[in-house]
Amino acid sequence: MESHDSPGVVDSKFGTLGKAWVGFLSLIIFGGMVAWYQQLQTGLIVTGMRNVFSWGLYIMLFVLFVGLSAGGLIISSAPKFFHSDRYESLARFGVLLSLGCITVAGLLILPDIGRPARIYQFFVTPDFRSPMVWDFAIVVLYGLFNVWYLWLLTRRDLAARGSALALGTEDSAEGRERDKKVAFWSAAIALPLAVMLHSVTGWIFATQVGRGSWFSPLVAPTFIVKALVSGLGLLLVTAIIADRFTNFEFETDLRTRLGKSLGVFLAVHVVYLLAAERLPHAWAANFDFWAITSGFLIGETSFFWLWTIPGGAIPILLMAIPSIRKQAWAVFTAGALAVFGVIFEGVRLIFEGYQAVNINDAPGITTGEYAGMGSNIWAQSGVYTPTLIELAITAGLTAVGALIVTIGFYYLPIQRRDMVKKSIADGGSDE
Amino acid sequence: MTNYGMVIDLERCIGCNACAVSCSEENNVSMSQQWNRILTEGGESMDSPAGSYPTDGQDGTLSMNHLPLSCQHCENAPCVKVCPVNATTKRDDGIVEIDYDKCIGCRYCMAACPYNARVFNWDEPVTLPTDGTGNVSQREQGVVEKCTFCSHRVDEGLDPACTVACPSDARIFGDLDDEKSTVSRYIDQYETDQLLEDRDTQPKTYYIRGEMSPGRKRSGNELEGTEQKETGNPNIVSTEGGD
Numbered sequence: 231m232e233s234h235d236s237p238g239v240v241d242s243k244f245g246t247l248g249k250a251w252v253g254f255l256s257l258i259i260f261g262g263m264v265a266w267y268q269q270l271q272t273g274l275i276v277t278g279m280r281n282v283f284s285w286g287l288y289i290m291l292f293v294l295f296v297g298l299s300a301g302g303l304i305i306s307s308a309p310k311f312f313h314s315d316r317y318e319s320l321a322r323f324g325v326l327l328s329l330g331c332i333t334v335a336g337l338l339i340l341p342d343i344g345r346p347a348r349i350y351q352f353f354v355t356p357d358f359r360s361p362m363v364w365d366f367a368i369v370v371l372y373g374l375f376n377v378w379y380l381w382l383l384t385r386r387d388l389a390a391r392g393s394a395l396a397l398g399t400e401d402s403a404e405g406r407e408r409d410k411k412v413a414f415w416s417a418a419i420a421l422p423l424a425v426m427l428h429s430v431t432g433w434i435f436a437t438q439v440g441r442g443s444w445f446s447p448l449v450a451p452t453f454i455v456k457a458l459v460s461g462l463g464l465l466l467v468t469a470i471i472a473d474r475f476t477n478f479e480f481e482t483d484l485r486t487r488l489g490k491s492l493g494v495f496l497a498v499h500v501v502y503l504l505a506a507e508r509l510p511h512a513w514a515a516n517f518d519f520w521a522i523t524s525g526f527l528i529g530e531t532s533f534f535w536l537w538t539i540p541g542g543a544i545p546i547l548l549m550a551i552p553s554i555r556k557q558a559w560a561v562f563t564a565g566a567l568a569v570f571g572v573i574f575e576g577v578r579l580i581f582e583g584y585q586a587v588n589i590n591d592a593p594g595i596t597t598g599e600y601a602g603m604g605s606n607i608w609a610q611s612g613v614y615t616p617t618l619i620e621l622a623i624t625a626g627l628t629a630v631g632a633l634i635v636t637i638g639f640y641y642l643p644i645q646r647r648d649m650v651k652k653s654i655a656d657g658g659s660d661e
Numbered sequence: 662m663t664n665y666g667m668v669i670d671l672e673r674c675i676g677c678n679a680c681a682v683s684c685s686e687e688n689n690v691s692m693s694q695q696w697n698r699i700l701t702e703g704g705e706s707m708d709s710p711a712g713s714y715p716t717d718g719q720d721g722t723l724s725m726n727h728l729p730l731s732c733q734h735c736e737n738a739p740c741v742k743v744c745p746v747n748a749t750t751k752r753d754d755g756i757v758e759i760d761y762d763k764c765i766g767c768r769y770c771m772a773a774c775p776y777n778a779r780v781f782n783w784d785e786p787v788t789l790p791t792d793g794t795g796n797v798s799q800r801e802q803g804v805v806e807k808c809t810f811c812s813h814r815v816d817e818g819l820d821p822a823c824t825v826a827c828p829s830d831a832r833i834f835g836d837l838d839d840e841k842s843t844v845s846r847y848i849d850q851y852e853t854d855q856l857l858e859d860r861d862t863q864p865k866t867y868y869i870r871g872e873m874s875p876g877r878k879r880s881g882n883e884l885e886g887t888e889q890k891e892t893g894n895p896n897i898v899s900t901e902g903g904d
Contacts, residue, residue: 273802274766275784281694284771284781344766344781344803351746351765362745362769439739439860440775588775588857591700591728593707598783600693607693 244640247475252636255629262626265619266341274344276619280597283584283612287620288342293576294460295335295631296369296431297453298569300424301461302328303376305488306383307420310413319481319649320469322383326638327468328461329376334631336369341623361434372427379416380642382409387643395641428453441583448507455499456572462492463545463568468635470562476639479650482556489561493549496568500542533578541571584612664755665810666837666865667824668847669729672873673831676701676708676727683826684731687795687811691786696778696808697731697823729823729832732757732778732808733856733864740770740779749805755837755865756810764804771805775860779807795822810834818887830876835885837865843877843885850874 244252269276279286302324309316317324340346356363381395386406389396399405432453435444466488473480505526512525529535545564554560587595587610594610638644676699684690684697703711703725715721734757741749741757748763749770771779782802793799797813800806811821819825824832835844844867847853851874853867883889 273784274781277783280783281771281780282777284768339767342767344768344805345764345801348746348763348765351748351763355747355763357742357744357747359742360745360769362743362767366745434769438743438773439862441772583772587777589700589728589730589777591702592705592709593698593700595698595777596693596695596780598693598780600691600784600787607695 248636248640252633255633255636258629259626259633262623262629265622265626269341269619269623270346275599276617278615278617278620280599280609282587282595282597282609283614285342285580285584286614287616287624288338290573290576290580291624291628292335292338292342293431293453293579294573295331295338296427297457297460297572297576298464299328299331299335299372299376299461300428300454300457301463301465302326302331303379303420303424304458304461305465307379307417307424311417311421313414315649317484319479319484319645320465321649322380322642322644323469323472323478323639324465325376325380325383326635326642326644327465329373329380329638330631330635331461331464332369332373332376333634334627336373337627337630338624341620341627361430361437364430365434368423368427368430372423375416375420375423379413379420380638382413382416384642384644385409387646391643393641424457425454428457435579435583438583440588442586443582444579446507448503452499452503452507455495455503456575458495459492459499460569460572462488462495463565463572466492466561466565467569470558470565472639474558478639478645481650482558485558485561486556489549489555489564492561492564492568493546493555496542496546496549500538500546500571504538531578531581533574533581537571537574537578540567541574545571581612581614584614587611662753662838663836664838664865665734665815665834666755666844666867667734667810667821667835668833668844668853668867668869668874670831670833670847670851670869670874670876671726671728672869672871673829673876674727674729674827675829675831677828679826679828680729680823680832683822684808685794687814687822688797688809689786689788689793689795689799690806691782691788693784693787694780694782694806696780696806697729700728700730702726702728728868730776730778730856731823731866732810733776733862733866734810736863736865737861739773739775739862743769743773745769752812754815756812756815757807758809758812759804759806761800761804761806766803766805768805775857775862776864779805781805814882815884818884819882820884825882830878833877839886847874 277286305317306321306324309318310321340349343349352363352366385396385399386401386409389399389401429450432450435441436446436449438444466485469480470485472478508526513522516522516525529538545567548560548564549555590610592610593608596607597609600607678699681695681697681699685695688696690696701707701709703709710723710725712722712724714723734755738751738757741751745767746763746765748760748765749757750760751757766781768781771781782800782804785802786799788794788799814821820834824834833843833847835842837844839845847869848867851869852871853869855864855867881889
């Protein structure tokens with residue numbers, strides 16, 4: 231137990247382990263830069279993408295990281311909007327995590343673009359009919375909002391610390407009171423902004439008539455729930471790691487309660503929304519009762535099973551049993567599996583769009599890869615395996631996000647002792 | 662207003678690929694790509710029929726048809742609507758065009774096109790001869806490209822290269838807004854369908870199936886309703902059309 235009589239800011243001190251971690255991240259980032267340089271030199275031919283399967287790992291992970299950015303911001307803004315101190319001890323950490331994720335999401339677009347030097351065209355001649363323009367705007371807005379919100383939540387403590395990052399803000403009791411009001415109004419913006427971010431990202435796909443199951447009104451609501459699942463999962467995993475390796479504190483009862491919420495979100499996502507998506511198709515396509523049932527319950531791809539069993543059934547089970555969800559390892563595992571599952575749900579979405587071709591008569595579509603006279607340039611369906619270069623670039627960008635969170639953790643007052651105390655006093659009546 | 666469209670008589674089409682070859686040649690298309698593809702409606706591979714051979718005095722069930730497929734220049738073109746930077750636009754005459762200097766290569770348009778009409782330059786384009794062919798300059802690596810209805814030729818009052826190249830007069834190009842144009846009259850007179858009509862893209866390429874049309878007798882390269890061009894050599898496909 232910490233001593234409650236010193237409600238100051240928790241100092242983050244990095245030992246050898248912290249330095250090794252930063253060194254490790256730098257190495258991954260360096261690897262990503264080398265791979266990216268190679269891709270810029272040679273072109274997107276070094277990826278596994280071709281004409282039939284024209285979006286790959288970058289977009290799959292863009293979707294993932296947009297979702298991951300949800301958990302932190304929602305957990306820190308929702309209680310503030312309802313004037314509650316419930317998750318106060320996680321509030322700043324959540325926004326920092328959210329900022330790290332949205333930065334990775336934004337950066338992941340860059341290596342996917344064929345001519346990145348022309349990205350300024352987004353500002354010069356945007357077409358406001360394009361869902362990508364909506365998404366570009368909202369990702370930038372969301373990122374900037376996270377910066378503002380993180381600063382708002384920490385500026386008085388930064389001032390008290392005498393940090394230059396306070397940007398002239400002074401620490402005073404009235405100032406802190408005023409900040410609470412500003413935080414309420416900021417939270418009132420944060421929630422619709424988060425809903426918009428995930429919906430618009432869903433609409434990038436849901437507006438498209440040409441790519442199989444993408445064209446579904448269910449995509450946007452699913453993106454919101456999937457953001458809650460993966461965002462909360464990542465928050466739990468990282469908070470448990472921070473609690474374990476730094477003097478950041480993640481209270482046991484808070485962890486248990488959030489673990490239970492994760493179970494509920496998972497059930498809505500993997501059980502309810504999936505059923506809502508599959509049942510009408512299974513019913514319409516089959517005649518016998520058992521044929522309808524198996525069409526409904528049995529998925530066709532490995533991505534489906536990776537998503538629903540390790541990414542759905544197992545974490546739901548872990549969080550459903552009260553004695554298990556009290557354990558840190560169980561919440562950690564459930565959070566990690568929830569993120570794992572959502573990765574494959576995103577992979578599945580892209581595969582469903584590109585695997586089958588609407589008009590697939592022979593010889594098919596040219597792939598865009600020419601290996602000399604007599605080589606086959608045709609394909610009748612989409613196949614995709616990410617290349618090492620794609621993996622290295624995405625790993626590097628993910629490490630950038632981890633580095634942002636690590637640096638933020640080091641330089642910002644991420645937690646105050648009195649926040650932890652309050653949370654414990656508030657929520658002892660859970661079980 | 663002019664609104665260009667095309668009629669392709671699938672009953673006249675013999676699947677010779679002359680239109681595909683002339684397209685690649687005229688438009689300087691890389692060896693890794695084809696803007697204009699001739700699909701075989703039939704068996705598993707190109708130019709193979711579906712069904713079985715006649716045996717033991719029975720009738721066979723062999724059937725095969727060809728489907729030339731390129732950009733449909735849709736009225737409600739999803740590719741135009743998704744382009745974030747306005748690089749893909751619709752001209753006043755209805756031709757869907759790409760500004761290759763503007764395209765950022767995000768490939769959202771490829772996701773949007775239900776016909777897979779668009780191709781991306783993943784690699785440096787390869788042409789034979791190496792310095793290119795035809796009358797259109799080479800696209801750079803990293804941009805999306807597709808059929809333009811040979812807008813550079815249309816601007817000079819010439820028919821698209823594929824239309825001129827067709828030996829069986831299966832392709833007719835013209836103004837859909839002009840009731841007297843051959844395309845309008847053929848759409849009126851013959852049973853035509855558009856590809857993937859259920860997607861509401863309103864494609865402007867109409868396919869005749871069932872009853873064969875007489876085809877439009879060709880005597881030159883000229884766009885219908887325009888006067889004979891001095892520069893146009895009716896005996897060859899390539900002309901001094903633009904660029």
